[in-house]
Amino acid sequence: MNVDPFVTQDGSSTLYSKRYNQYYHNPNGALSESQTVFIERLNIAAHLKAQNGELKIFEMGFGTGLNFLLAAQAFLTSYHNLMDKDAAALHFYSVEANPISTELAATFHYPIDWQKGTMTEWISSSLNGLKKGWNHYQPEEDLPVFLHLYWGNIQDITELSPLNQGINFYFHDPFSIQQNPECWEPSIFERYKKWGCSQAKLSTYAAATQVRAAMAVAGWQVYKATGALGKREMTIASLEELPNAVLQDQQLKACDHQRLTERWNAGEWI
Numbered sequence: 001m002n003v004d005p006f007v008t009q010d011g012s013s014t015l016y017s018k019r020y021n022q023y024y025h026n027p028n029g030a031l032s033e034s035q036t037v038f039i040e041r042l043n044i045a046a047h048l049k050a051q052n053g054e055l056k057i058f059e060m061g062f063g064t065g066l067n068f069l070l071a072a073q074a075f076l077t078s079y080h081n082l083m084d085k086d087a088a089a090l091h092f093y094s095v096e097a098n099p100i101s102t103e104l105a106a107t108f109h110y111p112i113d114w115q116k117g118t119m120t121e122w123i124s125s126s127l128n129g130l131k132k133g134w135n136h137y138q139p140e141e142d143l144p145v146f147l148h149l150y151w152g153n154i155q156d157i158t159e160l161s162p163l164n165q166g167i168n169f170y171f172h173d174p175f176s177i178q179q180n181p182e183c184w185e186p187s188i189f190e191r192y193k194k195w196g197c198s199q200a201k202l203s204t205y206a207a208a209t210q211v212r213a214a215m216a217v218a219g220w221q222v223y224k225a226t227g228a229l230g231k232r233e234m235t236i237a238s239l240e241e242l243p244n245a246v247l248q249d250q251q252l253k254a255c256d257h258q259r260l261t262e263r264w265n266a267g268e269w270i
Contacts, residue, residue: 002017002018002019003015003016003017003018003024003100003104004016004018005104005107006023006027007109008025008026008027008028008029008030008031009027009028009029010028010029010030010031010032010111011031011109011111012025012029012030012031012032012066012109012110012111013030013064013107013108013109013110014027014030014064014066015063015064015100015104017175019098020175020176020179020180021179022175022176022179024063024064025063025064025066026205026228026229026231028229028230029229030064030066030110031066031070031110031111031112032228032229033205033228033229034066034067034070034173035070036228036229037173037203037204037205037228037234038067038070038071038169038171038173038203039070039071039074041203041225041234041236041250042169042201042203042236043250044071044074044169045074045077045078047168047169048074048075048078049078051168052082052084052087052088053075053078053079053082053085053087053088053089054087054088054089055071055075055089055090055091055168055169056090056091056093056163056166056167056168056169056197057071057090057091057092057093057167057168057169057170057171058093058094058160058167058169058170058171058192058195059092059093059094059095059170059171059172059173060094060095060154060170060171060172060173060174060183060188061094061095061096061172061173061174061175061183062094062095062096062099062149063096063100063173064100064105064108064123065105065108065122065123065126065127066108066110067094067171067173068092068094068122068123068147069110069114069119069122069123071090071092071171072090072092072115072119072122072139072145073112073114073115073119075088075090075145076115076116076143076145077115079143079144080115085144088144089144089145089146090144090145090146091146091148091163092145092146092147092148093148093150093160093167094147094148094149094150095149095150095152095153095154095157096149096150096151097151097152097153099127099130099149099151100127101127102124102125102127102128103124105123105124105127106121106124108123116140116143118139118140119139122139122147125137125139126139126147126149130149130151131151132151132152133150133151133152134148134149134150134161135148135149135150135151136148136149136162137149148160148161148162154183154188154191155182155187157191160195165194165195165196165197166195166196166197167192167195167196167197167200168196168197168199168200168201169200169201169202169203170192170196170200170201170202170203171203171204172202172203172204172206173204173205176206177206177208177210177211184206184210184211184214185214186214186215186217186218186264187218188214188218189202189214189215189217189218189219189220189237190218190219192218192220193218193219193220193239196239197239198239198240199238199239199240200238200239201236201237201238201239202215202220202235202236202237202238203234203235203236203237204234204235205227205228205231205234206234206235207224207227207231207232207233207234207235209260209263210268210269211235212235212255212260213260213261213263213264213268213269214264215235215237216255216257216260216261216264217260217261217264217265219239220237220238220239221237221238221239221240221241221242221254221257222235222236222237222254222255222257222260223235223236223237223238223242223247223252223253223254223255224236224252224253224254224255225250225251225252225253226251236250236252242254
């Protein structure tokens with residue numbers, strides 16, 4: 001990968017891709033952006049409490065591995081407080097077409113007190129000996145945290161091994177639609193729908209109308225949310241329509257699903 005390391009304004013590491021001419025994360029704060037867009041906006045902590053620590057996440061764009069670390073941090077915070085840990089587990093699925101090197105990953109720094117000190121080594125260890133297709137990694141033998149990393153394109157994934165369905169949350173975090181349009185097509189969100197549980201939710205930093213229309217065409221209910229770190233908006237999607245009480249509580253605004261679908265079907269973005 002033709003990338004340059006970069007330290008963002010909150011002191012956390014990211015990369016700049018010369019191929020895509022974009023940062024992997026917001027230069028105003030890689031960790032802050034991911035924490036807001038994925039962990040907080042999807043209310044991961046509330047889900048863990050309600051489901052006694054059972055959590056399945058699928059991510060588009062493993063990148064630096066930051067989103068996996070933050071999901072694991074949220075899981076471990078809940079896990080250590082559980083009285084009954086038998087069913088608790090984090091299964092984190094991620095796809096990456098261009099993995100970074102183990103050596104580069106070992107240089108990353110994130111200013112946070114991790115639940116487990118060895119978490120700083122998890123990403124570099126997970127990339128060691130990576131092969132094409134699925135790679136399965138359990139960072140700590142005594143913790144039910146599992147990373148299922150697919151080296152390749154999402155279009156080549158036929159099943160989510162070892163589990164084939166029931167994803168709770170999608171972290172949609174590829175490069176932008178301008179630079180990486182194939183990751184924002186309705187076919188991608190149709191795959192998500194197939195793999196997700198009936199209450200699955202999706203979060204992404206993107207707010208383009210074309211992106212929201214692609215989600216709507218694929219059968220997702222789409223909502224506007226306030227963006228992170230100065231961005232005006234981002235997007236939340238759900239397989240079930242969210243009640244007004246949830247919209248008010250989470251400060252979401254429903255998009256016009258019918259109008260988005262009409263505009264897509266009329267070929268506005270072809």
